[in-house]
Amino acid sequence: MNSPLSSALTPLSSGQTVAMVLQKNLICCSPHNSVQQAAQLMQQHNISCILIKDEQGIIGIWTESDCKKLDLSDNRVLQQAVSEVMSSPVLSVQQQCSTSDAAALMKQQNVRRLLVTGPAQEAIGIVTQTDLIYQQPLEHYLMLRDIRSILVELPLLLQANLTVAQAAVLMRQTQRDAAIVQFENSEYGIVTERDLVHFIATDRTLCLLAEVATRPLLTLPLHSSLLQAVRLLREHGFRHLGVTNSDGKPAGLLSHNHILLNMEHLYINELKAALQARDKALRSSESSLRLASKVIEASHDAVMITDTAGIIQSVNPSFCKLTGYSAEEAIGQTPTLLSSGKHDGTFYQQMWHRLQQQGYWQGEIWNKRKNGELYPEWLSISAVRGDCGTVNQYAAIFSDITERKKREQKIHELAYFDELTGLANRRLYQDRLEQALANAKRHNHQLAVLFLDLDLFKRINDTLGHQAGDDALRQVARRLQKASRSGESVARLGGDEFTVLVPECNGVAEIEKLAQRIVAQFELPFHIQHKELVLTTSVGISIYPQHGSTASELLKFADAAMYQAKESGRNKYSFYTSCVGQRHDEALQLEQALRKALAQQQLEVHYQPKIDLQTGQLHSLEALVRWHDKDLGQVSPERFIAIAETLGLIQQLGQQVLRQVCYQLQAWAELAVPVAVNISAKELADPLFIPQLMQILSETAVDPKLLELEITESCLLPERENQTRHVLQQLRQSGIRLAIDDFGTGYSSLSYLRHLPINSLKIDRSFIKALPDNTSDKQITSAIIAMANALGLDVIAEGVETQAQQEFLLAAGCQYGQGYLFGKATNATTTLQLLRQNL
Numbered sequence: 001m002n003s004p005l006s007s008a009l010t011p012l013s014s015g016q017t018v019a020m021v022l023q024k025n026l027i028c029c030s031p032h033n034s035v036q037q038a039a040q041l042m043q044q045h046n047i048s049c050i051l052i053k054d055e056q057g058i059i060g061i062w063t064e065s066d067c068k069k070l071d072l073s074d075n076r077v078l079q080q081a082v083s084e085v086m087s088s089p090v091l092s093v094q095q096q097c098s099t100s101d102a103a104a105l106m107k108q109q110n111v112r113r114l115l116v117t118g119p120a121q122e123a124i125g126i127v128t129q130t131d132l133i134y135q136q137p138l139e140h141y142l143m144l145r146d147i148r149s150i151l152v153e154l155p156l157l158l159q160a161n162l163t164v165a166q167a168a169v170l171m172r173q174t175q176r177d178a179a180i181v182q183f184e185n186s187e188y189g190i191v192t193e194r195d196l197v198h199f200i201a202t203d204r205t206l207c208l209l210a211e212v213a214t215r216p217l218l219t220l221p222l223h224s225s226l227l228q229a230v231r232l233l234r235e236h237g238f239r240h241l242g243v244t245n246s247d248g249k250p251a252g253l254l255s256h257n258h259i260l261l262n263m264e265h266l267y268i269n270e271l272k273a274a275l276q277a278r279d280k281a282l283r284s285s286e287s288s289l290r291l292a293s294k295v296i297e298a299s300h301d302a303v304m305i306t307d308t309a310g311i312i313q314s315v316n317p318s319f320c321k322l323t324g325y326s327a328e329e330a331i332g333q334t335p336t337l338l339s340s341g342k343h344d345g346t347f348y349q350q351m352w353h354r355l356q357q358q359g360y361w362q363g364e365i366w367n368k369r370k371n372g373e374l375y376p377e378w379l380s381i382s383a384v385r386g387d388c389g390t391v392n393q394y395a396a397i398f399s400d401i402t403e404r405k406k407r408e409q410k411i412h413e414l415a416y417f418d419e420l421t422g423l424a425n426r427r428l429y430q431d432r433l434e435q436a437l438a439n440a441k442r443h444n445h446q447l448a449v450l451f452l453d454l455d456l457f458k459r460i461n462d463t464l465g466h467q468a469g470d471d472a473l474r475q476v477a478r479r480l481q482k483a484s485r486s487g488e489s490v491a492r493l494g495g496d497e498f499t500v501l502v503p504e505c506n507g508v509a510e511i512e513k514l515a516q517r518i519v520a521q522f523e524l525p526f527h528i529q530h531k532e533l534v535l536t537t538s539v540g541i542s543i544y545p546q547h548g549s550t551a552s553e554l555l556k557f558a559d560a561a562m563y564q565a566k567e568s569g570r571n572k573y574s575f576y577t578s579c580v581g582q583r584h585d586e587a588l589q590l591e592q593a594l595r596k597a598l599a600q601q602q603l604e605v606h607y608q609p610k611i612d613l614q615t616g617q618l619h620s621l622e623a624l625v626r627w628h629d630k631d632l633g634q635v636s637p638e639r640f641i642a643i644a645e646t647l648g649l650i651q652q653l654g655q656q657v658l659r660q661v662c663y664q665l666q667a668w669a670e671l672a673v674p675v676a677v678n679i680s681a682k683e684l685a686d687p688l689f690i691p692q693l694m695q696i697l698s699e700t701a702v703d704p705k706l707l708e709l710e711i712t713e714s715c716l717l718p719e720r721e722n723q724t725r726h727v728l729q730q731l732r733q734s735g736i737r738l739a740i741d742d743f744g745t746g747y748s749s750l751s752y753l754r755h756l757p758i759n760s761l762k763i764d765r766s767f768i769k770a771l772p773d774n775t776s777d778k779q780i781t782s783a784i785i786a787m788a789n790a791l792g793l794d795v796i797a798e799g800v801e802t803q804a805q806q807e808f809l810l811a812a813g814c815q816y817g818q819g820y821l822f823g824k825a826t827n828a829t830t831t832l833q834l835l836r837q838n839l
Contacts, residue, residue: 018102019095021132022116022125028053031060031083035070038062038082039200048128048194049113052086058115058123060086064193065112067200068172073165078200090115095124103132104298130239130256147229147243148222149362150259151252154408155180157415158191160210164199167191167209170414174407177257178240180250181213188250189215192240217242222251229254301399308391310334322377322400324370335396340366340374351381355394359383364401376401418492420470421477429491429499433551436489436503440544445504447544448511451558452480452518454496455536455570460528468528472535475528479521483514499558508543508575515539515573522571536571538562547576591647593629594640598652603627605660606825607675609834610796610818613810618838620674620708622818623661624825625653645682654683655692662700662707664828671835676708678741684711685723690730697734704735710762712741725756732757739796743784753791761788765799765819772808782812789813 028051029038038050042064052060062082070077070085092115093102102114106129113128156179158167171179171193178192191213199212219242220229229241233256245251296303302319306312315330323330323338330337343366355361362380369375379398383391416428424432433449440447454476461469473496480490480498489501500518505511518539525532540562548554557576565574597603607621627635644650661675683689697704709731728738738757742764763784770777781797788795797809800819809817823834 016099017095018093018097018099018116018127021099022127023131024125026051026123026125028058029082030054031081033082034079035082035085036078036200036203039197042197043201049126051090052083058090060088061090062086063113064197065177067193067196068168070168071165072168072196072199073163078203092117099132100295102127104295107300108298145226146223147220147226147254150226151222151243151254153252153404154411155250155252156411157182157250158209160184160208160213162209164196164207164209164212168196174411178253178255180217180242180253181209181215183210183215187215188217188242189213190217190240190242217250219244226259230259301397304335304396306335306394308393313393338367340368342366342374355381355383376405421474421492423477424489424491426491426493429489429493429501430551432489433501433554436501437544437551439503446507448502448505449542449554449558450500450515450518451540451555451562452498452500452537453562455538455566457496457535460533464529471528472526472533475526476535480518483517483521511541511543515541519571519573538565538570539573540565540576541573542576590632590635590639591643593632594643594649597627597629598649598656601656603653603656604827605657605664606827607831608818608825609823610816611822613806613814613817618835619816620676621831622676623657625657645680650680650682651686654679658693659696662696662702665702665706666700668832668835672706673835674706674708674737676710676739678710681712684727690727694734705737708737708739710739710741728757758793760794760796762796762798768797768799768805771805778808785813
């Protein structure tokens with residue numbers, strides 16, 4: 001139950017004032033200081049708040065909790081003046097104020113600290129909730145109760161890959177001052193408002209939770225006593241403690257607030273003493289009576305006193321505000337006045353039995369306001385006994401927990417449901433799949449997993465924006481739910497990936513019909529931003545037990561089958577087969593091996609000669625990358641270069657090749673032989689390509705004229721023409737030669753040959769291999785050579801393998817040739833021998 005803060009502090013020793021427990025080290029800053037400077041001061045002094053002071057005195061306060069209100073993804077907020085985000089005026093009390101009054105004021109104003117002033121209204125210190133709780137004689141209460149008895153909220157569980165800014169938003173939305181952080185290795189940590197202060201103080205904006213969270217999480221089991229928890233918190237100087245259940249996983253976070261807000265029976269004991277004081281006027285102090293009355297009046301929780309027959313004797317103002325009944329309407333009635341009708345007679349009998357046996361009952365209950373509105377409340381009832389031990393009265397304290405239940409529901413939705421589509425998320429789907437799989441094994445029936453990926457979905461985000469993409473995903477979710485039947489679970493795993501779980505099926509035919517219904521749902525166009533768009537999906541299917549026996553295997557195999565559907569032309573469904581899995585595994589193995597090879601720089605450059613067809617002398621070399629893996633053997637460039645393009649590794653691969661070539665040219669400096677290097681479209685479009693290339697040339701002191709870059713026609717598409725021309729002009733101005741590779745197989749336009757600063761054309765080997773017998777290839781090759789000669793460009797023919805091909809090319813006006821007729825690509829050592837033979 002959420003008791004008032006003041007109620008947790010009522011067992012105070014007589015005459016105790018805030019002057020006895022306050023902190024005297026006041027840390028202040030100027031209102032002109034930035035938020036970051038204020039945070040740095042708080043971090044430096046390890047404090048939870050900082051006072052804002054100008055010439056007139058203290059004008060405001062900025063606390064750890066205020067950090068959650070900032071947009072931590074925007075670095076500019078750290079530079080705004082702290083006066084713009086402070087709270088003002090600062091709540092204060094005189095030094096002679098009792099700790100009980102201070103606690104009541106904190107609860108009433110919903111604050112965790114008060115400024116303490118002296119006789120001349122000068123600031124002399126700060127008193128906090130922590131100061132008050134550690135000054136109270138609560139050992140007996142704490143020892144008798146375990147953590148389980150007060151832990152009523154689900155923890156806020158955040159993934160370590162969230163940004164700190166995202167975490168702050170979630171903490172603000174759920175009104176939490178701390179959250180548990182889960183790391184990939186199943187380790188847990190914690191992030192608190194104080195961590196947000198440190199984050200702001202260190203000037204970071206794109207930081208992940210993994211970098212700021214404290215780990216490991218300090219924990220105690222649920223069955224531990226509150227006394228153990230308080231001692232552990234005090235020992236480590238923490239305000240939060242993780243609580244674990246029987247399997248060692250976090251079940252919640254325990255904080256000072258939980259302890260303070262759940263000391264209802266202390267409040268009731270003090271209330272009992274106040275009621276008995278009427279019969280003990282000669283022996284009870286007037287100050288205790290005033291204190292009890294003040295506590296009851298100031299409490300934000302409803303208080304109701306009944307006699308032993310259950311007749312209401314008194315209520316406080318919060319009771320009237322919460323229930324809608326005035327004191328006059330309630331007094332003389334029974335608590336059935338508030339009955340909601342949602343609990344049966346057995347519920348109340350058990351409540352009454354426990355109250356009689358133990359003198360105390362606490363739990364959640366539904367009640368009804370005067371206007372008929374039902375609401376959940378947390379209720380504590382204690383028997384108030386006289387000197388002889390007989391029950392004289394009952395004291396009930398209750399509060400409306402509607403908002404708390406909404407927060408719990410929100411946390412549950414964030415944890416288990418996709419916020420965009422409302423479908424189950426990956427975590428909930430995984431749980432459902434595990435349960436369905438266990439049931440299938442127990443009852444020996446089949447189960448199916450369908451893995452869906454939208455075809456070419458990225459185009460919608462790229463052309464219409466992410467809002468349109470989100471709208472499309474919501475419509476897809478509705479159509480998938482429409483196609484599925486009762487008992488089948490639809491989930492969104494992330495991005496444009498969806499799954500459908502069929503927990504019980506009768507074989508392939510039934511699942512095939514479901515897949516057909518799903519594909520059919522995409523036949524009608526989607527209406528997005530007043531446009532009709534066509535979306536399709538590729539579906540992969542795996543079935544238990546034919547394809548796998550674990551949840552991970554079924555998902556993995558359904559994913560592999562989905563890619564098979566895409567390769568078959570998209571807008572299809574495909575069942576998993578072992579050959580699909582084998583190709584999937586081989587592709588994954590090749591991908592991992594390539595990443596490792598690039599990281600360890602295992603790729604090697606070989607060199608193939610280019611020959612002057614007229615003289616037969618060596619003209620230049622072309623650098624060709626080769627890769628030999630100890631497990632995979634020799635991997636062809638066609639395989640690993642395509643994967644590098646797909647994985648975004650082509651820039652890294654290209655940089656390594658360029659660096660090897662330039663250092664080799666440095667070693668061959670006296671030979672001055674030009675070397676050509678192939679450059680992909682993605683490398684050419686990278687704004688860092690030219691600066692990095694210039695850096696390599698500078699490091700190696702290589703003459704740029706010895707380097708030639710071969711680019712394919714795909715780099716020269718019209719939509720990138722201006723950008724490409726600018727990059728090529730920069731390269732030419734630096735002295736680097738440029739060639740068009742595989743000419744005639746791509747975007748062949750004569751216009752770009754006139755405007756681009758290229759030096760040579762390379763005729764693709766596909767036109768050379770059938771020479772001189774193929775008439776069409778003879779005509780095309782002759783036309784390319786004639787065109788290049790007319791434009792003043794050098795011409796190199798690739799794939800020359802016969803003497804007849806050489807003679808035809810020479811007769812047609814081609815200057816240079818490259819192919820097995822003149823030599824294969826060899827490593828640097830063998831190539832050096834060839835170079836020396838040609839000198």
